């Protein structure tokens with residue numbers, strides 16, 4: 330699939346592969362970067378084997394080959410969004426099938442299972458997969474699919490991908506890892522035994538918050554066929570321009586992830602123990618419950634920090650709004666810093682009791698640290714946190 334579209338296998342570096350994927354695609358013109366193929370259809374019998382953009386386009390192929398190379402997989406299929414990629418995978422299941430899922434999955438994933446796929450008879454069992462005591466149920470339930478994220482949203486729990494994959498393999502259950510929060514630069518689930526890697530490439534892989542896209546990467550040819558079928562049959566393809574933007578963003582993934590992770594660790598360390606800050610969650614902080622696993626499984630901690638402020642929801646929102654460099658917005662993974670208040674934003678529809686049970690309190694805020702200078706981000710946080718009444722502590 331990627332013949333001539335990826336750098337020769339003698340070059341092993343992550344950034345070399347990211348930068349050189351797709352170079353020389355338009356050999357006839359010498360264009361150094363690929364064009365956008367804005368076409369809905371292709372003349373029959375063309376050497377690239379393209380027919381209609383719903384089932385393939387040169388920009389999709391370039392993106393697919395880039396993502397496969399970065400995830401260390403043989404195949405990738407791009408989609409219109411992360412949610413489209415989820416839809417593609419779940420569309421392969423049938424009524425009566427069971428999905429065994431991490432209980433802290435992304436809100437949109439939960440909503441799709443709960444409001445859409447449940448109507449088609451797909452049963453989902455949720456468990457805390459960061460606790461190995463719950464893995465035995467994979468053997469008992471023999472699910473059609475094990476679904477996990479690591480780190481999770483918004484609690485940044487770290488889940489042992491290799492451990493779970495080994496158990497799932499025992500009963501032949503494929504394991505899907507949503508790798509959106511880590512990106513392939515920080516974590517490679519296929520090498521840890523996962524069958525499928527899912528991405529909302531909207532986030533770190535594109536990295537510039539200018540389009541939506543998603544992808545599935547695998548080494549399993551049968552799964553790849555199912556993904557290509559779902560892309561075409563369900564109309565889940567991205568636009569060629571969005572695929573082009575995403576592939577362009579991916580070229581600088583390593584540089585960005587290094588910077589996000591460096592700043593993330595520095596700000597998390599600084600925030601921890603500050604007056605008015607109850608707890609700080611960051612995978613590479615010594616206080617993180619799975620820090621050992623995080624250090625084993627990930628190259629660095631990524632750019633998300635979750636802090637619980639010692640205040641009510643209104644004050645937490647007030648702090649978020651007082652920030653000048655962190656925009657109050659959903660999403661994550663862009664070069665610009667964002668802040669989100671889950672209790673009134675992403676998880677507003679979740680009843681308080683359920684929300685608190687999964688660890689989202691009124692004072693919980695999630696930062697997606699961008700690549701701005703750390704001194705400026707820290708100064709911005711310091712000023713905004715003064716809004717907390719800390720009784721002179």
Ligand SMILES: *Cc1c(COP(=O)(O)O)cnc(C)c1O
Pocket residue numbers: 410411412413435437438478482507509510528529530531532541542543
């Ligand atoms: C954003 C996100 C999704 C959904 O992706 P979209 O591109 O917004 O459709 C799925 N999983 C995770 C972890 C995400 O962050």
